Amino acid sequence: MKLDVLITNARVATLAGGSGPRRGRAMRDVGWVTPGAVGWKDGVIRFVGPMADVARHGLEADAVVDAGGRLVTPGLVDPHTHLVHAGSRENELALKLDGVPYLEILRQGGGILSTVRATRAADEPALMAQARTSLRRMLAQGVTTVEAKSGYGLDEATELKQLRVAQQLCSSQPVELVSTFLGPHALPPEAGGDAGAFLDQMLAVAAQVRREGLAEFADIFCEAGVFSVEQSRRYLARCRELGFQLKIHADEVEPLGGAELAAELGAVTADHVIAASDNGLRACVEAGVILVLLPGTSWNLGAAPARARFILDDLGGAVALATDYNPGSCPTESLQLIMAFAANLYRMTPEEILTAVTRNAAYAVGRGHRIGTLEAGKQADVILWQTDSLAYIPYHFGVNHVDQVYKRGVLVVANGQVLEEASA
Ligand code: IZC
Ligand code: ZN
Numbered sequence: 001m002k003l004d005v006l007i008t009n010a011r012v013a014t015l016a017g018g019s020g021p022r023r024g025r026a027m028r029d030v031g032w033v034t035p036g037a038v039g040w041k042d043g044v045i046r047f048v049g050p051m052a053d054v055a056r057h058g059l060e061a062d063a064v065v066d067a068g069g070r071l072v073t074p075g076l077v078d079p080h081t082h083l084v085h086a087g088s089r090e091n092e093l094a095l096k097l098d099g100v101p102y103l104e105i106l107r108q109g110g111g112i113l114s115t116v117r118a119t120r121a122a123d124e125p126a127l128m129a130q131a132r133t134s135l136r137r138m139l140a141q142g143v144t145t146v147e148a149k150s151g152y153g154l155d156e157a158t159e160l161k162q163l164r165v166a167q168q169l170c171s172s173q174p175v176e177l178v179s180t181f182l183g184p185h186a187l188p189p190e191a192g193g194d195a196g197a198f199l200d201q202m203l204a205v206a207a208q209v210r211r212e213g214l215a216e217f218a219d220i221f222c223e224a225g226v227f228s229v230e231q232s233r234r235y236l237a238r239c240r241e242l243g244f245q246l247k248i249h250a251d252e253v254e255p256l257g258g259a260e261l262a263a264e265l266g267a268v269t270a271d272h273v274i275a276a277s278d279n280g281l282r283a284c285v286e287a288g289v290i291l292v293l294l295p296g297t298s299w300n301l302g303a304a305p306a307r308a309r310f311i312l313d314d315l316g317g318a319v320a321l322a323t324d325y326n327p328g329s330c331p332t333e334s335l336q337l338i339m340a341f342a343a344n345l346y347r348m349t350p351e352e353i354l355t356a357v358t359r360n361a362a363y364a365v366g367r368g369h370r371i372g373t374l375e376a377g378k379q380a381d382v383i384l385w386q387t388d389s390l391a392y393i394p395y396h397f398g399v400n401h402v403d404q405v406y407k408r409g410v411l412v413v414a415n416g417q418v419l420e421e422a423s424a
Pocket of ligand 2 (some may be wrong): 032249324
């Protein structure tokens with residue numbers, strides 16, 4: 001069999017072996033094959049192994065790419081973003097610098113509610129254009145799959161509009177999207193403070209979302225002054241009955257018990273968990289909930305970092321890393337910058353960080369069977385980096401270290417730039 005592409009002479013981090021996310025110490029095992037090769041045909045990986053086996057199997061390919069000893073990894077997965085939205089919130093920067101807390105800006109009608117007003121007012125082409133720009137930035141940095149939440153509508157028409165934009169983007173540019181319905185992201189002013197009635201309304205929207213097949217996951221902002229643990233429990237339990245898999249914005253600011261709830265409901269992920277209790281984190285690990293940590297948000301809000309070393313060393317938990325890309329608490333598309341923050345704020349090692357943005361992030365979006373590792377039979381989402389050193393990526397922060405990106409086997413980024421034909 002002749003392969004389409006064969007990358008040779010690479011330091012390959014395969015992340016391969018077994019199934020499920022890697023936990024605790026095992027996150028340091030990135031499955032090095034070096035010097036190694038990766039080859040694929042029709043978008044599916046057919047060969048991963050040492051160079052010695054390339055000659056032995058007589059492998060041939062239409063295109064042979066000599067990596068010259070550089071790093072090859074799976075495409076990166078960003079498992080928590082608020083991708084589709086209108087506008088920006090730089091007008092709140094001065095408030096933040098004056099020390100006004102994130103939740104206080106929301107209480108005053110700004111924050112999330114400011115983006116809700118902009119997103120309600122935007123039409124689909126405008127939302128599409130803004131999200132497309134962000135996806136290009138992500139792809140140039142090696143991100144081949146992105147989770148995208150709704151939650152800037154807080155009404156049926158706008159929530160569906162956001163999810164439809166994500167669906168259309170999925171088939172019109174290379175980055176794969178996984179949609180999450182986040183109707184209960186904040187209480188809109190027209191709800192008149194009646195969270196119960198609003199959640200009922202969002203459950204009706206959730207049912208419509210399922211009927212139209214617009215989202216796989218449901219999520220809620222379980223936070224002081226937003227939605228309580230009791231409200232979140234009722235909402236998410238009903239969403240589970242509707243067929244959604246669950247995610248929770250848990251204990252981002254206050255230790256409400258969102259992590260405990262994630263474990264109780266068997267959520268796929270509990271996200272943020274900055275303020276989560278020891279017991280909440282332990283319950284998540286015991287229930288197999290992946291902890292999605294978002295260090296850019298801690299950095300941007302000047303908040304404490306999540307307790308990654310406790311989760312990894314004391315609890316043996318599975319960690320994934322994400323940007324949280326959104327116009328308020330973390331306005332960046334750069335997952336490579338997040339990798340640097342994870343090293344500094346969390347003391348995670350380069351190997352743990354790579355596992356957290358590939359294999360574990362793929363499981364965090366329910367795609368671990370298909371992406372996140374380099375193994376025969378998996379989708380050919382592959383990065384050829386400029387460097388031969390994994391540690392160099394979180395070490396040299398703020399710039400793009402990607403050379404080539406292949407999505408489903410097709411070259412979509414070269415020299416760190418998205419190819420024009422790929423973004424059409
Ligand atoms: O727009 O502020 N935390 N939701 C919960 C966000 C951050 C996004 C935003
Ligand atoms: Zn978020």
